[in-house]
Structure formats: C-alpha cells, structure tokens
Amino acid sequence: MARGALQGLRRDLITDAFAFHPMAPLRDGHPLLGLVPRRFRGYARWLPHAALTGFTVLLMLTAAESYSGLGGVLAALLAGVPLLTTMFRPIGAWWLSFGATVVTGVLFSDGWSSTGPWTDTGFFSHLVVMGVVAARTRPRVAAEMWLLTALLGLAFSSWGGWYGADPFIMVFLSGVVLFVVAAVRGLRDSRKEVAAQVAVTEVERTRRTLLEERTTIARELHDVVAHHMSVIAIQAEAAPYRVENPPEELTQSFAIIRENAVIALTELRRVLGVVRAEDYQAPDAPQPTLADLDRLIANVREAGLQVEKTVTGAVRELPQGVELSAYRIIQEGLSNTLRHAPGAAARVEISYVLGGIGLRVLNGPPRGLLKPSPGAGHGITGMRERVTMLGGEMTDGTTDDGGYEVAVFIPVPGERA
Incomplete structure (x- = not known):
C-alpha cells in the first residue's frame, strides 16, 4: 500500500x-x-x-x-x-x-x-x-x-x-477549503454524468421506439406480401387447368411463375417471419450462394432476358456472407435490368482474385417500351449497404451507349492481394 x-x-x-x-x-x-x-x-x-x-x-x-x-x-x-x-x-x-x-x-x-x-x-x-x-x-x-x-x-x-x-491554522483551513472544492467539483461532475446518462437514455429510447415501429412494419409487410405471393402461386398452379388444351409455352410460363413465387415466399418467411414470434422457426432451406447462380440466370432467361455469364480466376468457396451478398447483388442487378431496361441484353462477370471477388453486372440500353417503375429505388442502396458492411467498394452509373453498369469488389478476410 x-x-x-x-x-x-x-x-x-x-x-x-x-x-x-x-x-x-x-x-x-x-x-x-x-x-x-x-x-x-x-x-x-x-x-x-x-x-x-x-x-x-x-x-x-x-x-x-x-x-x-x-x-x-x-x-x-x-x-x-x-x-x-x-x-x-x-x-x-x-x-x-x-x-x-x-x-x-x-x-x-x-x-x-x-x-x-x-x-x-x-x-x-x-x-x-x-x-x-x-x-x-x-x-x-x-x-x-x-x-x-x-x-x-x-x-x-x-x-x-x-x-x-x-501550522494548525493552515492545516485546518486548507482541509476545509479542499473539502469544499472537492465536494463542489464532485457535485458538478455528478450532474454532468446524470445529464450524459439522460441523453444516452433518450437516444436508446428513441432507437427502441424506431425498432418497435420497424418490427410492426415488418410484421405487416410479412402478412401482406406473404398472402399475395401465396395467391400468385396458387393461381399460377391452377390456371393451366382452366383452359382446355393450353399451349405448352403457357403451361411452362405458369410453372415458372409458381416456382418463383414459392422461392420468394420462402425467402420472405426466412427474412421477415422471425419477427412474428419469439418461437418462430425459420425454414431450413440453405441460403443461396454463387453455386446457385446458374439457376437464377436460367430463371431470368426464361423471363426473356438474354444473359451472358463470364467467370475468371480460380473458382473457390468463399465465406457464407460473401457468397450470399454476391448472389444478392447479381440478383438485384438482373432484376433492375428486367424492370428498367426491357429488351436489353445483360452480362455478368465474376472474377476470383487474390484478396477477394470482383463482380460486374452490365446491361445495354433498353430496346422496348420503358414504363415508369413503381419501385422506391432501394435496389442500388441495398447493394451499397451490403458492400459497405463487408468492407468492399462499389461503383455504378450509366455507360456510354445508354446502358447501366454495377461494379463491386468484396474483400475476403484472410486472403492477401
């Protein structure tokens, strides 16, 4: 001591x-x-x-x-x-x-x-x-x-x-003075700490209120979207039986609609269903990875989009978060092409490099009638948030011929460029 x-x-x-x-x-x-x-x-x-x-x-x-x-x-x-x-x-x-x-x-x-x-x-x-x-x-x-x-x-x-x-007078008076000064300072510091704690509590209360509002919105979104997606899947499955001798192309189109509706419903329940109850059990289906990209491209090709895929570098398994984000970015890029560039061709480039993976989704100018999109424009924002969360970089913008390009690099921890 x-x-x-x-x-x-x-x-x-x-x-x-x-x-x-x-x-x-x-x-x-x-x-x-x-x-x-x-x-x-x-x-x-x-x-x-x-x-x-x-x-x-x-x-x-x-x-x-x-x-x-x-x-x-x-x-x-x-x-x-x-x-x-x-x-x-x-x-x-x-x-x-x-x-x-x-x-x-x-x-x-x-x-x-x-x-x-x-x-x-x-x-x-x-x-x-x-x-x-x-x-x-x-x-x-x-x-x-x-x-x-x-x-x-x-x-x-x-x-x-x-x-x-x-020295008694000095010892006594200095003790009194120092005690008073320390007490006043302690009281002032306590008030500052209380004020800071009140501010932090207010921020936490605001954040909790915001999370509760988002949870409510998520529940309502799950109920509404899940209901309509279920209706779409059921109607798509029943539609071919309401027409006598339907063409094979029509039957195939309805099958594709039902399959995509079921996939979307499953992913919606995985993402939003967890907020309905604490004991909610999410579906056991695995998260999509780049290995499932061919199926995604096949779906958008059947929807009428010409897609070319190019892969360079040594293909290897990446962390689950990187695989999922890469898949979602390509999925969103192709969806944007379908919505905003009808009749255009798209190209997907995947580059496996040391230190990470590079993605490039490029489409040409629209060839068909471009209708106003009802979306809120959150697709690009969602891509950018995923890339930022993984510490990567993203650029996007129009090309010289009137098309659109999204370029992304996602680093992989543990790999050196």
Missing part, C-alpha cells in the same frame, strides 16, 4: 509537474454569463482569469508594503508568481508555492504571527493556490497536497520551534 501510494504521488505531483494546462474560459451557457449583457459575454468568459489576476495584484501590493526594500519585492514575488502560474501549470504552481513556503520560513521568520512558516500574504497565497489546483485536478491530488503541506508545517514546527511556528 505504501509503495502504491508513493507511485501515485509521483504520477500526480512529480511526473510532468510543469506540463502546460491552461485554464479554460467559462463555457457557453454558464450561469454567470446569463447575468452579463450579450455584447459583453465574450469578455465575461475570462472572468475567472481576471478575478485571480486581480487578487494576485492585491496580494503582491500588500506583501510589498509589509517589508521594505528587496524584502518587499521578494515577498511580493513569492506570493504572486505561484498564483499566476495556476492558470497555466497548476501542479507546477503548487510546487512553486511549496518552495516559497520554505524560503519565507527561513528568510521571514520574524514576520510570523500565528500562521506557521508562512507570512501573512504567503498564507493566503498558498491557500488559494491549493484551492485552484484542487479545482483543476483529481480529488486525490488535493489529498496529497494537503498531506505534504501538513508535513511541511510540522517539520518547521518541530525543527524550528523556537521560531514560534504553528
């Missing part, structure tokens, strides 16, 4: 004792600034500095009058310099005041009254220095200053008792 106390004292009062820590002006919104007219508030922010400087000047003049000649000048400097230094180097200022006490205890012993080794002006100077330093540092520093000050006074009283030194 003694070793730890000495190490703490060394860190607090010795290490970087004269480090530069200027006293900050009053913050905006301080109660004192509210008492000052608005046009003078810029100057009023420096009120603590002005008050401390004025007190220092008054104390130095008093010290100079108490002694004649060089003694008065020295007494004024020993009382004033530590006070001014508290505004820039608080710990160093206390050491200056501590040293000034030793000097005055030796040189001005005849000027003591009942203030121990301090002169009358040095007594008030040291008391104010301790209070200012305690207000600008941690409470432990205040305790250490008080203890060393008491030991210094007791040392002079024991070894120089014939001077009539009595």
